[in-house]
Amino acid sequence: MLSYIARRLLGLVPTLLAATALVFLMIHLAPGGPVEYLFGPYASYEDIAHAEQALGLDRPLTEQYIRYVGRMIRGDLGKSIRTGRPVLQVLVRRLPYTGQVVVMSMLFSALAAFPVGLLAAIKNRSRFDSVTMIGVLVGVSMPSFWLALMLILVFSVSLAILPLYGMPLVTQDFKGGLAAALLPAVSMGAYQTAVLCRTIRGEMIEVLSQGYIRLARGFGVSGWKIYLKYALKNVLIPVTTLLGLQVRYGFGAAAVIETIFAIPGIGQYLVMGILSRDYPVVQGTLLMFALLFSAVNLIVDVTYTVLDPRIKW
């Protein structure tokens, strides 16, 4: 197990190198390159040449890339062009905010999807099942940012029971943090809740049709014991994969959700970087995302072994 984790951690190195190369190439091969990216299309030749020299952009691409990776290993992701702050420092400070919303959205999805999905499977082809499936379709088709707007409209504007903008960390203000994270978490998690619900239902229906369940029934084991003790275990494995995916999706939705709720997380930082053409910020944030996804993938794979003793590494 430990050697498996070590091997996987080692495997992260090429993945992250590939990700840096991808981000680096995307920015340097984009029309105009980073300097035009900085100055816009109307900069003079002298300005561009001067800036290219100052930033080392006149060197060959491979040399620039090696330097860039070298700086990155030392924890230097560059400085924001707009504010002059070191990107890494800002990212580290912003990460907990994104983390808080993403964790809340996972909790919400799991809490909502498990009971509904399981019940829909147990009462397969009932009215409850049909309503659930329609709900799933609507959930999959609803853009998260629109759901966010609708939730704000109902809970923050009409009823005025939840805060409209901003979010403290739970470590600073526990109640306030939870209340403020509720709407962002629900809007971020709705899509995944729907997908999760559909998967749980589908897997459960399949598991329930298998021989060992019928055997248990034949032995007179009560319904709930079958569902929760024997069937649920085999549903958990595909669901773990999905929860892993959900974290990825949550980080992806973070950009737009954090912007709506004015949450100072890394998603909002990426959007600000894009809108102000601040390429060190864009570069650094995308790398941070790549690191996070790789970490999540690793955690998901390790969780398998805990859930399913048949999987050995």
Added chain:
Amino acid sequence: MHSPGRLSGKITQVYRSRSLRRLRADPASRVGLGIIVLLIVTTTVVIIDKQFLRRALITRLWGDPYMADLRSSLESPSLAHPFGTDHLGRDTLARVIYGTQTSVLVGLASVAISLPLGTVFGMLSAYLGGTFDEIVMRIMDVFLTPPANILALGLVGILGRGLENIILGIGIVYTPIFARLMRGSALKIKRMEFVEAATAIGESQLNIIFRELLPNCLTPLVIQATFSIALAIMWEAGMSFLGLGVMPPASSWGLMLHEGQQYLREAWWLSIFPGVAIMLTTLGFNLVGNGLRDALDPKYQAVQP
């Protein structure tokens, strides 16, 4: 000499027509098909109205979707303006209708870029194998590592804002998904007996690729393409919402929601109707996607990028 090609053709044809009948019989798919037909008709009418009639038709019906009229700003829904008006006094219904073409364009164009590209890469990878396969698939894997919506957002951030770049960004993100799918099914089909038979009777390589392999690999691609259109429409709305898409006064549902957010307290209608339009559109493609899957390949699991 008569070419023996399409050894598999007859079976595929029978199977397809039966599947399409099944699709048309499914009520959910019918609703989805209805929505898609409505979208296509609306888009066509909008393009005609915009290009040839200088927005005369829509202005006559509800109001000019582009021209500001500050006397009627932020009016709530009424008979004259069924969806109300925005901060510049433009009719919301007219703008929702004009926004249709943006969504439909992004949905279709991004898939029109990625589907052929992915098909070519995937087919060549499966057919040639070896080093080519290895290199292409490693590159595709790099693109598949980050979640697709962040990658698309990052690409648009780097390429710059605008509708063309959104289409290009989503197209690039989709390509590896189609390539992987194509490669997977081509590898499976390649081992089947009719391909062996085609090789044995001396069909040319191109014939085998285009007439034996390709038609039999299309099913998962078609299903995935339908779901991909839905997702592309949702992403375009999201990016336009962030201010990365079309420039005003052009209309896009995401941009309308962006403008509406500032008037959430005063004008709820600005935030509701464009969102309903996005939802119904994605719902339509998702319903048809589900129907296609059930009819053609019930075991297929859509790739969730």
